[in-house]
Amino acid sequence: EVVMTQSPATLSVSPGERATLSCRASQSVGSNLAWYQHKPGQAPRLLLSGASTRATGIPPRFSGSGSGTEFTLTISSLQSEDFAVYYCQQYYNWPPLTFGGGTKVEIK
Amino acid sequence: QVQLVESGGGVVQPGGSLRLSCAASGFTFSSYGMHWVRQAPGKGLEWVAFIRYDGSNKYCAVSVKGRFTISRDNSKNTLYLQMNSLRAEDTAVYYCVKDVRWQQPYYFDHWGQGTLVTVSS
Numbered sequence: 001e002v003v004m005t006q007s008p009a010t011l012s013v014s015p016g017e018r019a020t021l022s023c024r025a026s027q028s029v030g031s032n033l034a035w036y037q038h039k040p041g042q043a044p045r046l047l048l049s050g051a052s053t054r055a056t057g058i059p060p061r062f063s064g065s066g067s068g069t070e071f072t073l074t075i076s077s078l079q080s081e082d083f084a085v086y087y088c089q090q091y092y093n094w095p096p097l098t099f100g101g102g103t104k105v106e107i108k
Numbered sequence: 109q110v111q112l113v114e115s116g117g118g119v120v121q122p123g124g125s126l127r128l129s130c131a132a133s134g135f136t137f138s139s140y141g142m143h144w145v146r147q148a149p150g151k152g153l154e155w156v157a158f159i160r161y162d163g164s165n166k167y168c169a170v171s172v173k174g175r176f177t178i179s180r181d182n183s184k185n186t187l188y189l190q191m192n193s194l195r196a197e198d199t200a201v202y203y204c205v206k207d208v209r210w211q212q213p214y215y216f217d218h219w220g221q222g223t224l225v226t227v228s229s
Contacts, residue, residue, distance in 0.1 A: 034215035036153075043203065043219035044153070055217065087153055091214045095167040097143075097155040 002026055002093045006086075006100035012108040013078050021103045023071040023088035031067045032092035038102075039084045047086075048073070075105070083107055110134040110218040112204045117223030124194050124227070130187040130204030130220060138162070138182035141207035143216065144189045146200035156202070157189065161210040172198075194227045201225075 003026040013019045023033065031051040038044040046055040048064040051071055061076040075082055088100040116128040128144070144156040157168040157178040166178050177190040187204055201222040208217045 036216075038153070043221050044216075045219075046215070046217050049208075049215050089153075089215060094213050095155075095158070096169050097158070097213050099153045099155070102152045 001096060002029060002090050002098050004088055004090055004098050004100035006088060006103050008103060009101070010104045010106060012106050014108045015080060016077050017108075019075040019078055019082075019105055021073040021075075021086055021105070023066075023073070023100050025069045025071075025090055027093070028068045029090040029092035032090055033064075033066070033071050034089045034091065035062075035064060035073050036087045036089065037082075037084045038087060044087070078105070110206065112206060112218060112220035114202065114204045114220045114223035117202065117225045119226045119228060120194055121229050122195060122227055125190070125192045126194065126225060128189040128191065128202055128204075128223060128225070132185045132187065132204075132206070135206070135218075137180075137185040140210055141213065142178075142180060142187045143205040143207060143213070144178060144187075145203045145205050145216070145219075146198075147203070147222075148197070148200040151200075154200075158207070158213045159187070160212075165211075167213065191225070194225075196227050199225060199227045 005024045007022045033051045035048040036044040052064040063074050085102045085104045111133045113131045143158045159166045159178045175193045179188045203222045204220040205216045206218040
């Protein structure tokens with residue numbers, strides 16, 4: 001099983017600032033990585049796939065990078081609606097599909 | 109637009125059974141793989157099970173193997189999760205999730221709102 005580790009667990013950021021979230025895989029997953037945003041009481045939303053390709057309707061302030069075992073999600077200028085929990089998920093080696101533990105982005 | 113509406117959640121005693129349903133609309137249900145993903149209270153997301161577009165292949169997490177069964181009825185555009193021998197650790201919100209592909213698990217482009225399953229005596 002590929003273990004996904006996200007850091008930090010919580011990130012405190014002021015609106016307008018940049019947020020950088022990390023995701024590490026226990027073995028290489030190539031570029032087979034997706035990022036999701038999850039707000040309380042809502043369905044999770046796909047942000048990125050292929051480590052860096054934005055999903056339909058996702059604004060360009062969300063960007064992704066990395067391959068192999070190290071990945072980054074960057075939110076260039078945080079808006080109020082961006083405060084949420086973010087998860088990475090690998091789809092290279094399955095079953096199982098595996099998620100990271102999540103990073104909560106909160107208002108500083 | 110794509111809609112996934114789960115139902116069937118509730119409170120059940122340890123050792124009991126429950127069947128979740130997911131009504132799909134807004135896309136060609138029979139052309140996509142489908143999943144169940146859960147989130148225990150205060151925890152992260154956990155993949156539970158996948159079924160191929162035609163129901164011919166299924167995969168599930170080790171934690172539910174032998175207890176949970178995923179199935180689908182393409183004539184009714186409905187996904188199911190039969191949960192038997194339920195344990196307290198199965199308590200979670202269960203999401204019905206659409207895969208972007210048809211044959212093998214990949215990633216998820218649409219999620220339902222979830223249904224809460226509580227296992228408690």
